[in-house]
Amino acid sequence: MSMNRRDFLKTAAAGGGMLLASQAVPVGAAMPKELPPEAIGMLYDATLCIGCKSCMVNCKKYNSVSRGALSSEQNIATPPYEFSTPEKIWDDPHDLSGKTLNIIKVVKNGTAVNKDAAENGYSFVKQHCLHCITPACVSACPVAALQKDPKNGVVFYLENRCIGCRYCQLACPFRIPKYEFEKASPQVRKCQLCHHRYEEGKFSACCEFCPTGASIFGKVVDLRSEAQKRLTLKPGSEYDFPVQTVGSKEKSRRIVSKYINHVYGMKEAGGTQYLLLAGVPFELLGFDKNISEQVLNDLTWTYISKIPAVIATILIGGAATWAITKGRHKDKEE
Amino acid sequence: MNNKEIKMMTPMTIFLIAVMAAGGVVAIYRLIFGLGASTNLNDIWPWGFWIGFDVLGGVAMAAGGFVIAGTVYILNWKKYKPIVRPAILNAFFGYALAATSIFFDIGQSFRIWHPMVMWQVNSIMFIVAIHVVLYTTTLAVEASPMILEKLRMTGAYRFVNKIMAPIVLFGVLLSTLHQSSLGAVYLIIPSKLSPLWYSSRLPYLFLVSAVMLALSMVSFETILSSRIFRHKVPFDVITGLAKGSLVVAALYFVLKVWDLASGPGIGAAFTGGFSANMYLLEMVVGVVMPLILLSMAKFRTALNSIFAVNILVIVGIVLNRLNVGIFGLAEYAGRLGADYFPSLMELILTAAMIAFAFFGFKVSAKYLNLFPGTEH
Numbered sequence: 048m049s050m051n052r053r054d055f056l057k058t059a060a061a062g063g064g065m066l067l068a069s070q071a072v073p074v075g076a077a078m079p080k081e082l083p084p085e086a087i088g089m090l091y092d093a094t095l096c097i098g099c100k101s102c103m104v105n106c107k108k109y110n111s112v113s114r115g116a117l118s119s120e121q122n123i124a125t126p127p128y129e130f131s132t133p134e135k136i137w138d139d140p141h142d143l144s145g146k147t148l149n150i151i152k153v154v155k156n157g158t159a160v161n162k163d164a165a166e167n168g169y170s171f172v173k174q175h176c177l178h179c180i181t182p183a184c185v186s187a188c189p190v191a192a193l194q195k196d197p198k199n200g201v202v203f204y205l206e207n208r209c210i211g212c213r214y215c216q217l218a219c220p221f222r223i224p225k226y227e228f229e230k231a232s233p234q235v236r237k238c239q240l241c242h243h244r245y246e247e248g249k250f251s252a253c254c255e256f257c258p259t260g261a262s263i264f265g266k267v268v269d270l271r272s273e274a275q276k277r278l279t280l281k282p283g284s285e286y287d288f289p290v291q292t293v294g295s296k297e298k299s300r301r302i303v304s305k306y307i308n309h310v311y312g313m314k315e316a317g318g319t320q321y322l323l324l325a326g327v328p329f330e331l332l333g334f335d336k337n338i339s340e341q342v343l344n345d346l347t348w349t350y351i352s353k354i355p356a357v358i359a360t361i362l363i364g365g366a367a368t369w370a371i372t373k374g375r376h377k378d379k380e381e
Numbered sequence: 382m383n384n385k386e387i388k389m390m391t392p393m394t395i396f397l398i399a400v401m402a403a404g405g406v407v408a409i410y411r412l413i414f415g416l417g418a419s420t421n422l423n424d425i426w427p428w429g430f431w432i433g434f435d436v437l438g439g440v441a442m443a444a445g446g447f448v449i450a451g452t453v454y455i456l457n458w459k460k461y462k463p464i465v466r467p468a469i470l471n472a473f474f475g476y477a478l479a480a481t482s483i484f485f486d487i488g489q490s491f492r493i494w495h496p497m498v499m500w501q502v503n504s505i506m507f508i509v510a511i512h513v514v515l516y517t518t519t520l521a522v523e524a525s526p527m528i529l530e531k532l533r534m535t536g537a538y539r540f541v542n543k544i545m546a547p548i549v550l551f552g553v554l555l556s557t558l559h560q561s562s563l564g565a566v567y568l569i570i571p572s573k574l575s576p577l578w579y580s581s582r583l584p585y586l587f588l589v590s591a592v593m594l595a596l597s598m599v600s601f602e603t604i605l606s607s608r609i610f611r612h613k614v615p616f617d618v619i620t621g622l623a624k625g626s627l628v629v630a631a632l633y634f635v636l637k638v639w640d641l642a643s644g645p646g647i648g649a650a651f652t653g654g655f656s657a658n659m660y661l662l663e664m665v666v667g668v669v670m671p672l673i674l675l676s677m678a679k680f681r682t683a684l685n686s687i688f689a690v691n692i693l694v695i696v697g698i699v700l701n702r703l704n705v706g707i708f709g710l711a712e713y714a715g716r717l718g719a720d721y722f723p724s725l726m727e728l729i730l731t732a733a734m735i736a737f738a739f740f741g742f743k744v745s746a747k748y749l750n751l752f753p754g755t756e757h
Binding site: 077078143144145183185186187188189190191208209210211212213214216217218220222225226227228229230231232233335337338339341343344346347348349350351354357358361362365366368369372373 | 413414423424501502509550566573
């Protein structure tokens with residue numbers, strides 16, 4: 048080794064400087080945890096849902112178009128129906144998939160006679176992307192193929208960026224992103240809140256075609272207050288439930304059911320823009336009880352934010368060690 | 382130079398080439414027909430054997446590169462110089478294989494370069510991707526003197542040797558971050574990974590266990606290659622590595638026990654369930670048995686027992702990576718009714734990667750001066 052101490056320190060400092068400069072971006076770049084200013088979302092009230100699956104049919108139909116969340120040459124020709132019987136009578140997916148972005152499931156207990164009751168009852172539940180305020184999938188994506196609209200908060204997907212690493216699938220606590228494993232050139236598929244329809248003045252197809260107002264679209268602040276209000280209603284009394292959108296003039300007068308005193312999505316995983324109300328505990332409806340109020344991005348950010356300090360420590364400490372031990376080694380050899 | 386002791390056309394070489402050929406067929410099939418046709422991956426098991434073994438295990442097994450290079454060039458501990466070249470070469474193969482596996486694992490293989498230009502600094506996967514590229518490049522530079530010497534490019538050889546210390550330091554930095562960030566990948570799934578493995582200390586645990594594995598891996602391959610290629614390695618190098626293993630194993634054991642105690646509690650490892658048993662297996666094989674054996678001087682100073690300990694550590698730490706990457710998610714996936722076992726094609730491609738590493742190492746040992754300063 049013919050290099051002297053000064054050369055070494057110069058080279059190490061240059062390398063370190065380059066790395067530190069490249070790390071300048073992330074400092075303070077942690078993802079926002081506040082609801083975006085014009086955040087839009089959805090409220091699903093399981094007590095109003097009759098399980099007609101109109102939302103599923105129309106989700107598939109209106110997303111199998113150019114710029115839709117199921118867009119592909121093949122899907123535009125024929126929406127990606129999933130048949131579970133050889134007769135292929137109707138689209139009957141059993142879970143979310145690369146072909147199904149929205150699903151109505153029924154959860155039963157015992158004799159299953161009472162609607163929206165945990166014991167000897169049943170409840171519907173509508174599963175799709177919850178559009179987290181700080182989405183784990185957006186945090187996890189190495190190429191920003193999943194992004195959150197800074198204004199309306201929709202979590203959307205840019206297929207041309209995606210490398211197909213599927214870290215979004217691992218990261219999402221709600222198991223929402225699905226992958227087209229069967230394709231040679233696959234994409235991630237998930238609900239994008241029909242953001243391709245806003246330009247035409249339209250909104251999410253599932254809400255537009257929900258006949259009972261079980262799914263309503265609107266600003267998250269309005270949806271939150273509507274949900275909170277419903278929790279204060281007296282079971283058995285009558286209430287005018289808005290249909291399609293939270294501010295809709297069209298109402299559906301119905302008898303108020305007994306709710307579980309919880310709006311799902313207010314705080315889960317740091318809060319979501321899809322909110323749910325139900326008559327049975329959400330754990331029974333398939334929401335993992337291990338999902339806490341923890342903002343998941345914080346867990347990885349804790350690590351990433353330490354990287355500049357690690358770089359500095361190793362370069363300085365390493366150079367110092369080298370300088371000190373170099374002498375020791377010389378003594379030994381000479 | 383051409384090491385005449387090493388015969389190329391042996392049944393072993395032919396076997397390795399056959400496995401590589403089978404892997405090549407699988408690779409082409411995978412690219413044409415997609416992941417669904419070639420793997421058993423699904424929406425609940427988005428990651429499988431290629432990530433759990435090839436990437437997590439492969440990168441951990443490659444840690445010898447930075448540990449030994451750092452010892453020789455930064456700590457200036459020249460005693461270990463005879464093993465620095467094989468250690469670097471081994472790391473280079475490890476990383477090349479991990480990168481190859483990632484290429485076939487991602488759904489859009491030909492966009493593998495995207496992270497380099499589409500930075501997303503909140504993503505651990507981005508951090509991991511950057512480090513794979515930078516460190517593989519650094520390893521190529523660290524390994525280049527062997528090639529330059531062979532090609533008699535004296536000027537370039539001298540230049541690389543001159544800047545070796547800062548390059549090695551850069552490599553140590555990248556490795557530290559890369560080994561730990563592979564643990565950090567799992568920080569975002571507290572609701573999915575079993576509490577036996579999920580911990581905010583995952584990055585530290587990955588780093589310390591990688592160093593532990595590094596010492597055993599280097600020792601293992603030194604003993605093995607000295608037998609196969611018939612050259613002598615200073616015995617004090619092997620015993621020195623064993624002493625190092627003892628220190629790191631003790632540290633790792635304390636960290637693991639502390640982590641378990643402050644997480645789900647020590648009792649969680651003794652519930653008799655599948656996850657608990659996998660945890661115990663990993664700890665007994667990879668940490669407890671090596672610790673007991675290495676703590677006894679008569680085993681710590683005998684070649685055969687050191688070799689046995691090396692195998693225990695390699696199996697145990699690789700099992701740890703499989704536990705974090707695969708088995709630790711089994712309970713969660715089981716609740717959802719999804720099962721995963723690697724397909725034949727997944728196994729063949731991985732076998733081909735391993736065959737390539739052995740083959741490449743053999744070719745290097747024959748044509749390059751891989752063990753300078755050792756007698757034949």
